[in-house]
Amino acid sequence: MLAEKCVRLILLLLTYLSSLSYAHNSAPVVSWITLDFPPYYIYADRDEGEGRDEQLISLLHAQLPHLAFQRQGFPASRAIHELSHSDTGYCMVSLYKTAQRKKHITYTKHYATIGLSPGLALRKETVQKLGLDIHQAVSLVDLMLKHQLTLGVAQSRSYGEKLDLLIARLPPDQVVVRPGWDTLQSLTNMLIKKRVDLVLGYPSEHYYLSKRLGSDDLLQVSLAGVPLVAKGYIGCTKNADGKQAVTVFDETLAQLVTTDEYRRIMLKWLPDHLRRKLNRHLTTDIRLLSNEVPTTKEQK
Incomplete structure (x- = not known):
């Protein structure tokens, strides 16, 4: 054979x-x-x-x-x-x-x-404050609506049909859309400086940027309701x-x-x-x- x-x-x-x-x-x-x-x-x-x-x-x-x-x-x-x-x-x-x-x-x-499918980067203090388990998937809607968190996303980027539709339905004043070059790095800097609470991206991207920026204050969590991979x-x-x-x-x-x-x-x-x-x-x-x-x- x-x-x-x-x-x-x-x-x-x-x-x-x-x-x-x-x-x-x-x-x-x-x-x-x-x-x-x-x-x-x-x-x-x-x-x-x-x-x-x-x-x-x-x-x-x-x-x-x-x-x-x-x-x-x-x-x-x-x-x-x-x-x-x-x-x-x-x-x-x-x-x-x-x-x-x-x-x-x-x-x-x-x-x-x-x-892995897109997930969230967030600060350790947010995880501790909300009592989140980083080993468990979280609901983006719950984080946004129950806890009034602000989400950062890159302009003109698709995160998959299901997530794109979900983001479009979120309160506009809680979503920061970043245009231009190096958008994910820019959003990650905003996350570190506490200008946004969550940043949406692929886990490998989040991990690389946290290493590149030398930040030990960021964690990642998976999203509920999206395919694993x-x-x-x-x-x-x-x-x-x-x-x-x-x-x-x-x-x-x-x-x-x-x-x-x-x-x-x-x-x-x-x-x-x-x-x-x-x-x-x-x-x-x-x-x-x-x-x-x-x-x-x-x-x-």
Whole structure:
């Protein structure tokens, strides 16, 4: 069975390599779009090169050593446009699938990244004052309406359909919408300075920023009523090369996501209590991929 899968992957890879356009050095190249967006890509910091998505690209190509690649940096505001409308074609890690994007982007069937869904960053004193348990999910509505807390969110960013609708229904005078560059860092600074009480973002982002800003006064909590995890996919420009590329990536991802190195990369930018939560989900996912049956104790 394993030999059959290896032969299939080699054949797919050879087909893809034979059809790729060649660069000036006559070597086939996959062009990955990258962003200056920590902790997914880290350009200039003591953790440079340790971003989640950039490490995943390197890990992916370690499994595909004959497939050359390069990275092309774009501003976040241009990335999807370039991916969708490039003449030469690009690929990008960790994308949500939407109906609009599918018109111009072809996706892997298998997820490439997995992380916890958006949560809240808040000060330790708020946790203590309200008697919150950071190991338990909290209700955003209860925090906002019962305790009159102020929420900070980034302008023009989606947190998922359910959360977006919920935020739109909150009292406007309790929601601070921040525009511009580095919005999450700006909101986190406001949180530290007590200008807002809560900041909405992805847990890995909160954790990275608290480390970068040197603040030990912030904690994270998960939100009740939202999916535990968010999965991202590899997307490539929708042309013949892109379609063959995602087929090759799909074959590799199925095995890649079961490795210890993949797990390490996905868990790196999380605080301990949230790392344990995602780790449990990764373990369950691997069992399902391996057709393993959980024990009775784990089923409870």
